[in-house]
């Protein structure tokens with residue numbers, strides 16, 4: 455099976471490790487196991503005594519109960535555990551799509567959402583969000599692209615890279631429209647729980663709409679990307695099909711990873727307290743930098759961990775990021791890797807953000 459190069463992952467593999475100031479990051483300072491245990495007030499780690507068998511094949515009950523508590527309307531049979539959100543997305547596409555199916559992807563978003571369907575032979579249409587709409591889908595525009603021929607609509611809410619959060623009323627309109635057209639909606643919700651305005655958790659598409667598919671993960675909201683634990687929450691028949699596909703590429707997720715993921719979700723309020731401190735401090739630094747930088751424009755994120763900045767410099771985003779990193783050690787993600795030229799993505803929860811943004815400014819003015 456042929457598939458397009460994954461532009462973000464290729465870029466990160468090349469540039470992230472060599473950076474002095476890594477602003478390509480989408481994580482909120484990943485936790486160590488010791489930090490997790492300290493936050494959770496745990497003295498011992500009983501899992502270390504357990505033999506390392508395969509565990510429960512579709513996810514331990516403990517973890518599934520913890521995941522269930524993130525939703526209002528779901529049972530354990532609506533949940534399956536995967537190797538990260540990346541494993542979840544892939545399994546959904548393999549389970550739902552056939553060559554010739556029509557898929558609409560709201561972009562910019564994670565490239566998996568369109569490149570895997572393309573590789574399966576689906577007819578993929580991209581719907582580009584616009585800055586003048588605050589990076590939110592416009593129902594009139596969306597209804598021109600999504601039709602009764604469409605099988606699947608893919609969204610990312612909160613959005614990476616723009617930090618836009620689809621308000622619940624708009625999500626309801628999308629669900630209503632999808633229902634009329636019998637369209638499945640995959641909402642990649644790996645940043646769910648990180649809204650800076652209003653309730654931290656938006657309504658999940660799975661709780662709104664019977665063909666709504668929610669993808670979640672430990673990587674962003676819970677600061678544990680190294681656990682490689684994600685999940686799908688969806689209608690039982692789709693979960694059954696995913697579990698069938700899943701036997702060929704997952705068997706089970708590591709019982710150690712599942713154990714620590716359960717501990718983290720059971721203590722998510724404490725992780726949230728820590729993470730919102732980092733996010734608020736990052737957004738304050740970013741906002742005051744932006745107010746003083748005439749060569750950068752951006753809609754301030756309402757959630758997630760990234761901001762999407764339009765820069766004024768006569769240079770492609772790839773060249774800008776390459777030269778900026780060579781000269782200053784600051785790594786940013788070129789918008790072109792997310793199909794949006796003229797922008798760069800900034801992870802505002804990064805370490806030494808203030809200094810790195812000042813170096814970026816110096817470069818923009820040079």
Ligand SMILES: Cc1ncc(COP(=O)(O)O)c(C=O)c1O
Nearest residue numbers: 538539540564614644671673684
């Ligand atoms: C929107 C989105 N979906 C999925 C992923 C993959 O997440 P995971 O680490 O859980 O596999 C990422 C990672 O950056 C992401 O930004």
